[in-house]
Amino acid sequence: MNMQEMEKYRDKLLEQRTSHIKEYRLTRNSMVDDVQTPGELSNVPSHNADADSEGFIPSAAMVSVQGEILREIDDALGRIDQGIYGQCVDCSAEISRSRLDALPHTPRCVECEKQHETVVGDTDAIEETTQYSPDES
């Protein structure tokens, strides 16, 4: 992927980051209330490529999902800085553009994501043990 493309995705990621942070805070704050319609916020760009647009996840789960996405967005921005954005962190294959368009923060290609989900199951503790250290900069 060339720099121009990476910059395009950087913009996307920064935009998503902003809206996810807002949503994250809102979700956390609304856990005491019964607010279940973060989608009604007028200043949040459409981000419903994610699976949370229907069958709304309970707030507690939302907070952890949002936190996870934020971390992945930060990781993805870091990979842009390193010039390795768009490569699968597991197998180094190029992640397809359609996947990146839908999920710009995704660290893995479809195949590795499937395996990752199988391995991780319902815990994210593995995140600490799968530090990716690129050997080129």
Ligand SMILES: [Zn+2]
């Ligand atoms: Zn892969």
